[in-house]
Amino acid sequence: MCASMKSRAQVRVPEFFTLLLVIMTSLGSFSVAYAVDEEDVRTELRVSFEAVAEAERSGGDISELVGELNMIAVELESASEEEYSELLRRVLEVAGKANAVDSVGEPAEMNQVYVSTAILLSTGLLVLLVWALFPVLYWKLWLRSKGDWIIS
């Protein structure tokens, strides 16, 4: 009985350390998996650029975002490993802002179409008014200015 308990305890100690080792290794690999490297930043930079380009196509104002992306691209050339996370955060921030600009850009583009349509409709209305009212107006003015003339 006593021998059996001892052997169980002997088994549990190595098991405990094995388990500890597995947990530590897992934690280690977890942190490695989430460590940001230069390629991660470059990949996200490309994704952000695509978002910014899409925002531009939608008519949004992207000048500030392009300035920030360009700055990140230049800083990345000489960045250290510790700085990659911060650069990645900034790249993702640009992507988020680009998506917001994109959704604002579409109505802005539509507004331009509405304004142009309104100008064309107003032009048509003005032409109709001139066509319908100008002869009357013209002769009224003519009579007012020359109505008291006497033909001799």
Added chain:
Amino acid sequence: MTIDKQISYVIMLVILSLGVLTAVPPILPERVVEPFTELVVLGPNMKLGDYPEEVEVGEPFTLFLYLGNHESRVMYYRTLVKFGSELSFASETEPMDAPVIASYDHVILNDDSVTRQLSLSADTAGSNRRLVFELYKYDESVDDFVYSGEWVQFWMNVTSPA
């Protein structure tokens, strides 16, 4: 046709022309005659010419890179700097097969430009070596930088340190 009709037609024509000229251009897509990018390398004094012709191995020399975007859209550029030998071949279709000594990425708005100072150095000696700047543009459809066919080169003599 009476005089009032004649005048009214002229007025209608003027109004119609003004209306169309005001309303139509903003809704038409912007017309670009020929999209292009300026790739210029300036000497140490930010001028064309005055380029270093003879340098020592490892000796840093200064140049300026100028990129101008006239592609009618925002662009993501990569400029590769390569040091080739006398026999290296550079062309508009194929990038030069030589080691890359520097790479510069830039995101530039349409009708905007970037000028930056470069500090370069040669790693091996040789006469009539070609320093080539190649321009790559990011292509969203392939998710990579594609050689644009634009390149600039200088001939340099690289000497061993005394």
